[in-house]
Amino acid sequence: MSGQEFYKLGGVVTIPEEKKAEFNEYVLQVLDRGGIRKIKRTKLDGDEVELAARVEPDKKGIVRFDYSIFEKMIRDVSTYDMNTCRLETNNCGLNEMGVVMAMILTLTEAYSITPCYMIREGEMCKIESFALIIEDLLGIKLRFPHRADIWSMYLFSKECGEIKKLQGIDLIIQVPECFEIFDFDMFVNIQYINKEDLLKKNLKEVAFDKEQIEQINSGERFQYLYTTYINIIRSGEPIDDYIHKLIDATLEERTVYGKEESDFGTLAELSRFFSAQALIIIYKTVKGTDFWNEWERFTKQGFYTDIITDPNDKEVIEDHRVLHFYRVIQRSSDDESLGEFSDRKLSLSEDLEDSISIWKKQAESGDLPQEYDALKELKTLLVELRNSYDIRIMDYDLYSELKGAAKITSTLKALYLLRKVMDDGVGLFPELTREQSKKWIIERCRSTFDRQKINGLMGLLANRDKRMELLGF
Secondary structure, eight states, rough: OOOOOEEEEEEEEEEEHHHHHHHHHHHHHHHHHHTEEEEEEEEEEEEEEEEEEOOOOOOEEEEEEETTTTTTEEEEEEETTTTTTTTEEOOOSSSSHHHHHHHHHHHHHHHHHHHHEEETTTEEOOOHHHHHHHHHHHHHHOOOHHHHHHHHHHHHHHHHHSOOOOOOOHHHHTSSSSTTOOHHHHHHHHHHHHOHHHHHHHHOOOOGGGTTTTOOOHHHHHEEEEHHHHHHHHHHHHOHHHHHHHHHSSSHOOOOOTTTTHHHHHHHHTTSSHEEEHHHHHHHHHOOOOHHHHHHSTTOOOOOOOOOOOTTTTSSOOOOOOOOOHHHTTTTSSGGTTTTSSOOOOOHHHHHHHHHHHHHHHHHOOOOOOOHHHHHHHHHHHHHHHHTTTTTOBBHHHHHHHHHTTSSSHHHHHHHHHHHHHOOOOOOOOOOHHHHHIIIHHHOOOHHHHHHHHOOOHHHHHHHHHHHHHOOO
């Protein structure tokens, strides 16, 4: 899977076959609710018009898109392949469309069973904000086990070659704290690998009783492990095969080994509380060898991941903050998202709620033109929308409804409301013709809210369920 020149995924992406259908459905929802569309061009009364169609896969499972209703910008065509779960983006930028692309990459991180990470310009990207938006848009809960596994992140950054190596605070901040618990012990292990002098300074031989191991803290266990290694090596007993045995064993097996009354039994008992990394870090320190050489030698056949941890640690963070999509794309409300949701309450501004009340009264008043060429009016509106700054392209399904039912009351009401909102303020300049007033003054002087209000009405008219709920037709 690849991203644009700014965002892409590093590592190997593997979406399980049994999860592909669910994942693809979520990707389509992210695209739709994020306002991503595909431009369609058609003829109306001999002239070409541009429309924004909701994205859907073709017969080969390829989804194409090139427009964001929030950005109001046509870009190069990008694709998503539902067969391979591969996103190919072109010229998506870092604005509204770029945010949605980053959300899809973040969703992929969550669903991939092999480690992969979103990167940009030589650095791994923090994903927490994108993940929070996804949860808000889709109403789902996400986990990021490959971010929680900071050892995997550390190895990726060490071996990737595309990004700078993560260490210290740079490693900590890549764990999305709203979603995963930070593994402090593994972080300490990584610090010890990179700061050998710090480790040596803190290690010393100590006298201890095996029965103390379960009650003491991790720092004291490091001392015990260090002492146990030294005792075995001094005895002349071969140790490497036993370390292999521990690294390949389960927690239950190591618990049994730990009952042996010997230094090897003590080593097995200690291994119940240490990761394979920690076992090898202390071993190489005693031997004076290189960690990475020992790591490769001891872990070729894999290593265990289960150890005794603090029972108070929570595996899942149930409650965390909410981040709304409209805030990330620098809007103050859901005013422009009326077309994307039928199943949830939206956060609308008071001004738009007032406007909706006015629109509903206007639609119910029956104050519609008696002699009305609906197709001509539709074409005129399309031209005005195309030439108006910061107004979105009309929804393809709305266009099809209006064009196909030109004499039905709902069509007349929709066109009437669009005309009313597009002409708002024209009467303030009686010395000018309608066209002069709109071209010279109205379109240039529309406030941000006026533009968002038009976009909100466009979305509302395209969403039949929401339109019926709020406007009554």
